[in-house]
Amino acid sequence: MTDSPPPASLELSLEVSGLAYAYPDGHQALFGVDFTVRRGERVALLGPNGAGKTTLVLHLNGILTAGAGSVTVAGLPVGKAHLAEIRRRVGIVFQDPDDQLFMPTVREDVAFGPAAAGLRGPALEARVEYALSLVGMEAFADRPPHHLSFGQRRRVAVATVLAMEPEILVLDEPSSNLDPASRRELADILRSLDITVLMVTHDLPYALELCPRSLILSEGTIAADGPTADILCDEPLMTTHRLELPFGFNPKTAPA
Amino acid sequence: MGAGHAHRLYRHGHTPLHALPPHCKLAAVLCFVVVVVSTPREAVWAFGLYAVLLASVAAVARLPALFVLRRMLIEVPFVAFAVLMPFVAQGERVDVLGLSLSVNGLWGAWNVLAKGTLGVAASVILASTTELRALLLGLQRLKLPPLLVQIASFMIRYGDVIADEMRRMRIARESRGFQAKGVRHWGVLGKTAGALFIRSYERGERVHLAMISRGYAGTMPVIDEVTATRRQWSRALTLPLLALPICLLGWTTL
Ligand SMILES: Nc1ncnc2c1ncn2[C@@H]1O[C@H](COP(=O)(O)OP(=O)(O)OP(=O)(O)O)[C@@H](O)[C@H]1O
Numbered sequence: 001m002t003d004s005p006p007p008a009s010l011e012l013s014l015e016v017s018g019l020a021y022a023y024p025d026g027h028q029a030l031f032g033v034d035f036t037v038r039r040g041e042r043v044a045l046l047g048p049n050g051a052g053k054t055t056l057v058l059h060l061n062g063i064l065t066a067g068a069g070s071v072t073v074a075g076l077p078v079g080k081a082h083l084a085e086i087r088r089r090v091g092i093v094f095q096d097p098d099d100q101l102f103m104p105t106v107r108e109d110v111a112f113g114p115a116a117a118g119l120r121g122p123a124l125e126a127r128v129e130y131a132l133s134l135v136g137m138e139a140f141a142d143r144p145p146h147h148l149s150f151g152q153r154r155r156v157a158v159a160t161v162l163a164m165e166p167e168i169l170v171l172d173e174p175s176s177n178l179d180p181a182s183r184r185e186l187a188d189i190l191r192s193l194d195i196t197v198l199m200v201t202h203d204l205p206y207a208l209e210l211c212p213r214s215l216i217l218s219e220g221t222i223a224a225d226g227p228t229a230d231i232l233c234d235e236p237l238m239t240t241h242r243l244e245l246p247f248g249f250n251p252k253t254a255p256a
Numbered sequence: 257m258g259a260g261h262a263h264r265l266y267r268h269g270h271t272p273l274h275a276l277p278p279h280c281k282l283a284a285v286l287c288f289v290v291v292v293v294s295t296p297r298e299a300v301w302a303f304g305l306y307a308v309l310l311a312s313v314a315a316v317a318r319l320p321a322l323f324v325l326r327r328m329l330i331e332v333p334f335v336a337f338a339v340l341m342p343f344v345a346q347g348e349r350v351d352v353l354g355l356s357l358s359v360n361g362l363w364g365a366w367n368v369l370a371k372g373t374l375g376v377a378a379s380v381i382l383a384s385t386t387e388l389r390a391l392l393l394g395l396q397r398l399k400l401p402p403l404l405v406q407i408a409s410f411m412i413r414y415g416d417v418i419a420d421e422m423r424r425m426r427i428a429r430e431s432r433g434f435q436a437k438g439v440r441h442w443g444v445l446g447k448t449a450g451a452l453f454i455r456s457y458e459r460g461e462r463v464h465l466a467m468i469s470r471g472y473a474g475t476m477p478v479i480d481e482v483t484a485t486r487r488q489w490s491r492a493l494t495l496p497l498l499a500l501p502i503c504l505l506g507w508t509t510l
């Protein structure tokens with residue numbers, strides 16, 4: 001048996017280097033973003049409104065095409081050549097579940113991604129059931145998504161992405177609009193998954209709870225990268241980037 | 257979020273009619289309507305027999321007569337048009353209760369009324385025994401253009417979302433003291449409609465992003481294969497097959 005470490009390209013789930021992007025109207029949103037995420041890591045992406053977080057997320061599966069720089073997912077560069085494979089590997093959960101759930105029933109919605117990738121019959125059925133069981137929504141398979149509560153829809157949205165067995169799960173503000181119980185349930189689900197997670201959030205306690213590591217994106221560049229607790233305790237850094245802890249929350253004393 | 261008004265026509269049940277595959281039922285209704293429409297209008301008795309056929313289908317599906325009749329009310333605007341025909345049509349005229357009516361117009365009105373009513377009744381029975389979702393799968397199976405089926409399924413999915421958006425905008429309007437009364441306020445309503453359009457359009461864009469993120473490339477993947485056995489087909493086609501001889505008889509006895 002050889003003991004050599006696996007090649008770097010297999011170790012890394014995500015590699016973003018020198019990523020810059022300007023919207024067609026000329027507004028530049030990203031100015032050279034660099035970071036990597038190792039396989040199995042859970043990383044929070046923090047930053048004020050308008051920092052470019054959503055813009056960055058849309059680059060990860062090739063919906064927006066980098067003006068400069070590159071994005072690599074598990075060794076595969078994001079580009080026109082393997083778009084289908086990239087979209088299977090990068091599962092994005094959008095902020096509003098109503099945008100994400102577009103099929104008439106929960107089951108069909110969860111089946112959509114795998115079916116588009118060519119899965120059929122019992123294999124498809126099994127995949128759907130498994131993904132719904134991961135988020136505890138098996139009982140709702142035949143319900144129309146618009147008859148579910150917001151928290152349930154968010155969970156189904158996560159299942160639609162998990163059904164594609166992605167390499168990395170990207171969530172855009174997963175805890176927004178959830179009541180405390182749903183927020184905790186979603187945290188339990190995310191913690192139980194054995195998968196790389198990149199989570200965009202304004203909910204700093206949630207980041208601390210779920211993600212050992214955080215990035216701050218500010219004005220289109222990465223302004224900080226380190227352990228979440230250290231970042232949240234660095235007051236000058238936090239104020240420079242318009243990040244504020246909720247009233248009464250102390251990251252030093254919070255149970256990690 | 258509102259209750260599912262998408263399913264108002266559907267009546268839940270476990271009858272042989274509910275159990276038939278949707279595309280068989282669709283094909284049967286289509287054939288039946290074609291047969292009815294090609295029956296000569298002078299064969300009055302034939303239409304009576306058709307009605308009896310439909311009534312027995314409704315009985316198999318355990319649909320109460322009142323339920324079917326109430327849902328047939330959508331026909332009313334067309335009836336109004338039929339009622340006008342005897343007055344406005346040209347040609348030979350007869351006097352009924354002192355009114356001068358066109359004979360051609362009377363036949364025309366009867367034609368529209370009888371065939372329309374039968375068609376609407378058949379469709380109501382179809383809609384009451386088939387879920388919208390299944391209807392769409394059936395249409396897809398019958399090789400309707402996929403784009404049309406996709407548009408229809410998005411209408412079902414987002415009907416509620418858009419109605420909800422409309423409701424929120426109305427509440428926002430009224431919370432700021434606006435009440436639509438009279439022509440003077442139509443401008444405001446028009447602008448709201450415009451805003452609703454833009455919101456829906458933007459939602460459409462976001463949904464599209466979510467779809468391509470999951471590998472959508474222009475065609476809906478096949479998730480549910482609807483299939484039908486020969487027996488199910490023959491059961492469904494009983495209706496048009498019974499109607500066909502009536503139609504032929506109608507032509508021979510002219
Ligand atoms: N379609 C667009 N066209 C032009 N500019 C845009 C577009 N979308 C976003 N922007 C601009 O790009 C910048 C980054 O926006 P982005 O949506 O990525 O921010 P964000 O970090 O996700 O903010 P938030 O926390 O509010 O969601 C903003 O200044 C925004 O105005």
Ligand SMILES: [Mg+2]
Pocket residue numbers: 053054055
């Ligand atoms: Mg955003």
